Amino acid sequence: MISFYIFLLLFLLSWAISFLPQIRVYLPEGKFHSFKILYTAGASFLCFCFLQCSQEEGESSMVWKGVAVHEFVHQKQQRWLSPLLFGLFYFGEWLFRKCILRQGWMTAYENLIWEKQAERARFAYLQSGKNRFI
Ligand SMILES: [Zn+2]
Numbered sequence: 001m002i003s004f005y006i007f008l009l010l011f012l013l014s015w016a017i018s019f020l021p022q023i024r025v026y027l028p029e030g031k032f033h034s035f036k037i038l039y040t041a042g043a044s045f046l047c048f049c050f051l052q053c054s055q056e057e058g059e060s061s062m063v064w065k066g067v068a069v070h071e072f073v074h075q076k077q078q079r080w081l082s083p084l085l086f087g088l089f090y091f092g093e094w095l096f097r098k099c100i101l102r103q104g105w106m107t108a109y110e111n112l113i114w115e116k117q118a119e120r121a122r123f124a125y126l127q128s129g130k131n132r133f134i
Pocket residue numbers: 070074114115118
């Protein structure tokens with residue numbers, strides 16, 4: 001029974017953290033010191049947005065701000081569903097596309113409804129030239 005309460009506490013805590021404002025963590029070349037930990041341009045976890053660029057690049061370039069907009073959509077998706085359910089739906093859909101629909105790794109990823117929604121927001125940001133999302 002105690003493990004259920006620990007699970008519930010962590011579940012609610014992670015959900016609450018996803019409602020904090022986006023915190024950008026800059027990892028040039030995806031590295032934290034000498035450890036390579038980021039293999040994509042950006043990644044989102046709770047309120048943290050990890051970007052594969054320096055802080056200077058991230059703050060001056062629209063391309064990197066666009067990636068941050070994309071990642072913020074993933075943060076909003078976690079706010080709607082909770083980080084746990086979002087993760088289950090996200091990877092569940094990817095597994096369905098990969099194993100049942102027999103799509104390739106990248107095709108399955110690019111076709112995820114979660115990624116399409118985030119990409120629409122990034123393109124809208126790049127077209128408008130303004131940050132309407134954060
Ligand atoms: Zn994404």
